[in-house]
Amino acid sequence: MELNVRDLSVSLGGASIVNKISLQVQEKKFVGLLGPNGCGKSTLLKSIYKVIKPDEGQVHLSGTDLLKSSPKAVSQLMGVVGQFNDLSFDFTVREMVMMGRTPHKKLLDADNAADFRIVDEAIRKVGLEAYSSRSYLSLSGGEKQRVILARALAQQPQFLVLDEPTNHLDVKYQLQILNIVRSLNIGVLAALHDLSLAAKYCDYLYLIKKGKVAARGEPKEVLTRERIADVFEVECEIYDIPVTGGLGIAYLASK
Numbered sequence: 073m074e075l076n077v078r079d080l081s082v083s084l085g086g087a088s089i090v091n092k093i094s095l096q097v098q099e100k101k102f103v104g105l106l107g108p109n110g111c112g113k114s115t116l117l118k119s120i121y122k123v124i125k126p127d128e129g130q131v132h133l134s135g136t137d138l139l140k141s142s143p144k145a146v147s148q149l150m151g152v153v154g155q156f157n158d159l160s161f162d163f164t165v166r167e168m169v170m171m172g173r174t175p176h177k178k179l180l181d182a183d184n185a186a187d188f189r190i191v192d193e194a195i196r197k198v199g200l201e202a203y204s205s206r207s208y209l210s211l212s213g214g215e216k217q218r219v220i221l222a223r224a225l226a227q228q229p230q231f232l233v234l235d236e237p238t239n240h241l242d243v244k245y246q247l248q249i250l251n252i253v254r255s256l257n258i259g260v261l262a263a264l265h266d267l268s269l270a271a272k273y274c275d276y277l278y279l280i281k282k283g284k285v286a287a288r289g290e291p292k293e294v295l296t297r298e299r300i301a302d303v304f305e306v307e308c309e310i311y312d313i314p315v316t317g318g319l320g321i322a323y324l325a326s327k
């Protein structure tokens with residue numbers, strides 16, 4: 073599925089937060105959204121997954137006009153891992169992941185063998201088999217994050233939106249989560265803070281500054297020392313990592 077966002081604008085509390093942003097995620101591509109705290113990444117993502125109503129603009133997922141579709145119809149296509157995932161009520165890990173099946177059910181449909189198989193597979197993928205019966209609220213931040221990803225996997229989405237999915241995770245699980253997401257072979261739009269990880273995993277990047285697209289392109293085109301200095305106000309050097317062939321970023325100081 074292909075995501076097309078056109079001229080999306082959002083204002084909150086009287087201030088313009090997202091200003092005529094257009095972006096595209098082509099079929100099966102992993103696209104990263106980068107930018108400093110408060111530049112509007114989450115607001116943009118929330119208006120794509122219908123938590124915030126934009127002032128204007130269009131959002132299409134292949135043939136579906138998301139802004140005109142019901143939340144249920146959108147959740148049959150799109151999985152979301154948001155930035156904050158706290159709950160007031162407690163559920164077990166398995167119950168949380170089972171919620172990912174809800175978009176595919178009718179009211180009062182019972183969970184069936186296929187649901188249990190899909191849920192178990194999602195829990196296995198994120199390495200939480202031993203935690204299935206644990207209370208969600210008792211988990212660490214990183215474990216919670218993996219449960220939320222498992223819930224999105226159980227949804228069997230055709231497109232994934234992630235808001236800082238590696239938040240709270242140690243380096244092993246940062247890599248694990250991004251490897252899982254890549255291996256799904258579906259379109260992904262993810263807000264990320266770690267520029268080196270974004271360079272390693274993303275096919276294409278959008279760099280956001282004050283609610284506008286400051287740059288877009290492949291990681292090597294976007295992540296230059298000039299752009300990082302301009303957008304993040306940090307001096308750095310960019311280098312090729314000899315062992316991996318990836319892009320290294322050495323931060324020097326803030327401006």
Ligand SMILES: Nc1ncnc2c1ncn2[C@@H]1O[C@H](COP(=O)(O)OP(=O)(O)OP(=O)(O)O)[C@@H](O)[C@H]1O
Pocket residue numbers: 084085087089107108109110111112113114115116
């Ligand atoms: N309801 C609101 N009313 C007024 N301003 C808001 C509201 N919600 C968010 N904002 C402001 O909008 C701006 C963008 O917030 P957003 O959460 O989209 O940023 P972000 O790029 O995701 O940042 P971070 O990297 O810190 O998560 C921030 O300055 C924030 O304070």
